[in-house]
Amino acid sequence: MIVYLVRRLGQSLLAIVAMAVLVFAGVYAIGNPVDVLINPEATQAEIVATTERLGLDKPLYQQFGIFLKNALQGDLGTSFVYGRPAVEIILERLPATMELAVCALFLSVMIGIPLGVWAGLRPDSIAGRTIMGGSILGFSLPNFWQGMLLILIFAVLLGWLPAGGRGETTEFLGMQVSFLTWDGLSHLILPAINLALFKMSLIIRLARANTREVCLQDYVKFARAKGLSSRRVVMVHILKNIMIPVVTIIGLELGSMVAFAIVTETVFAWPGMGKLLIDSINLLDRPVIVAYLMLTVLIIVTINLVVDVIYSLLDPRIRLSEMKG
């Protein structure tokens, strides 16, 4: 087990270093921040002074060296635009994104699993077909378009919910959260649905496929033959068995939701990390872009690592096959 863990950790570290190089080189390639930041009426002397102060006059490898050295000490740079540590600015936005992601995940599980199971139990019924048809829409329509449609219907035409922003927040466990007040909750509903739609479709399809598979298994047939109520068959025998793959997906998808809620946050003006990333790209705020990408890499790598480890604990076969390979 320890060998496996060490190896897995080594791989994760390698992935992080490789990403650092790619991210840094990529961000470096997209233009000179000073051209965007500085007032166009500034004189050449001021431009040069700013360039030097931001360390942009040094060659790429030197800049990368400085970045790496600071990063190892936990410092991912100071934002060009805000003049404050990039990580601090990003973490300030983390609660908003987390709240959105967790709500969206909650919605997609609470709606996705029942619908998926239903469609799996009655694949040929009208309801079953409708659910599957709907999930295809959830999959294939672009996220931003779904978001705009939600705004159009529920905010503009019906006027039930606000079109964007975060609304009133209250303090909860030291973080600012929206879901404890009605005003905050009303701002949360639409973006959470928007972010949930894709995952919901994913879970519906996964739950349906697994339900159909499990239904044909002997233990289900046997349970039915024993004369158990269909409610008990579904709740205990089927649901329990389809949960394993679904839980894995949920774990992995939470990471990607936190990292890539960008589209939803932009459409709904939700003040999370994704929106910060877009704004930072527009202003070429390199330290924030780099820090953001590095943090997402870290989150995803960590989640993957944890999932793998839990898996290997649950199922020793995986560990063994990995070791051989």
Place this chain on the structure above:
Amino acid sequence: MKALNLPVMAGLFAAGMTPAMAQELTIGLKSEATSMDPHFHQLSTNIQVGKNIFEALTTQDAVQKVTPGLAESWEAIDDTTWRFNLRKGVKFHDGSDFTARDVIYSFCRVPLVENSPSAYTIFTGGFADVVAEDDHTVLITTKDTNPLLPVELWSLAIISADALGAEDEVTFAPDGECTGMGDVPQAPAFNSPEISVGTGPYILESYTRGSELTLTRFDDYWDGTPEWERVVMRPITSDGPRVAALLAGDVDLIESPPIQDIPRIEDGGFHVVDALSNRVIYLHMQQLEDVPAIEGTDGENPLLDPRVREAISLSINREAIAERIMGGYAQPAGELLPPPMFGTSGRDVDPYDPERAKELLAEAGYPDGFSITLGTPNDRYINDEQVAQAVAQMMARIGIQTTVDASTASQFFSRRNALEFPIYMAGWGASSGDMSSPLKSLVATYDAETGTGTTNAGRYSNPEMDALLADAMSTIDDATRDQMLQDAETMVLDDYGIIPLHYEQTVWAMKSELSYEPRVDQYTMALEVKKTE
């Protein structure tokens, strides 16, 4: 699921019932301020937000004419000395009095702001001395003659020396060497209302980055009671969501709705106002022997020939662009600033004359034209890429085969400054509202030492114009300077050194019961949003 439904339904009902809060104004801004510190980042978004809280010695009205602010009057004693008479009885938000000491402290703080992405030292750098004659009179001495001093002072917000912890005696010295400054708070401290103390109409209540900024009315404001008890400013950076927020009633007023959405907004019963902005969209052509991305000329640069430049100007149907691509929200431009702003001459717009353009090309030795690449940003100006495409087609009609190279603003500016485009389209907003601004930056000879021609990526150079501009910039008398600037501009335009296309129009959309006098500088000021009867 049932348990979840109940409060949701109850809430939906409540949301529909909430009466409009008559005393609160919510504004949807198109970009977000990077700091509440008025000396931190010289960026229009920061300035317009800051203007609600802080004031300066001078102000600019809706057409950028300089008017009294915290200074009631001023005069130039000689070429480098100015006397400003401060307004009496002005209070800061914390109740303290505004005096000359606050002015000196504010100017002194500018060079002490750390990590500024674009510093305000471009305004204070020229100060040789600032002295208080008494509590309400300030003498400013400049190193060189600077006729624009009253204009520039509008950019320098006055903050409270007391709130920031200055000593009783503050004396000015150039380049951040002032004494008595105490421990100067840095930009992040300004998120707190205790530090963000100004004399403006609104008091900072709270600022949540990325989310919203709330302001409350300052009842002791010297210039009457502001209209709104509370103002909420929300940055909604994407166009679609900003319009949706207005249509849904989340916000009362928005900046810059996309032109194609304006009919919809008007149909929805909203009120739209627009005005000519101080921003001109122009074409700049590279004036170097060796120029990339031009083909069919045997390696020569045809743009060095004024006849070719004139031909390009004549080939463009500005009316058509303004009407069809800009939906009427632009005006064909004949100058670098819309008349009647300072230094404009009322020059006619170049006509659309493709026949004459072809003749000129033939005269210049290019009867069959040539191929060229036109650079443009695609997310910086209103419909920028479409305009560039139209220009390219119009140029093609006189034989100049033009390929449009559009990129996002951050990339475009870097590439332009690296002189990658033989011809490019960009915009210039004269923040001072004065002709010297575009002349100095866009067409004066590029000179890294003196700092002229910083944005002259066409490298156009006209020594005669440079000399006249320099003269104008050391002339205090407004009438004489106005004439000199007109002459200098005429020289450039006669030479087709730069080709103005159109002036952008800035649009605001709001609820029908509101009104706003549109500003040339495109700022949205809460104080100027009024209720209609």
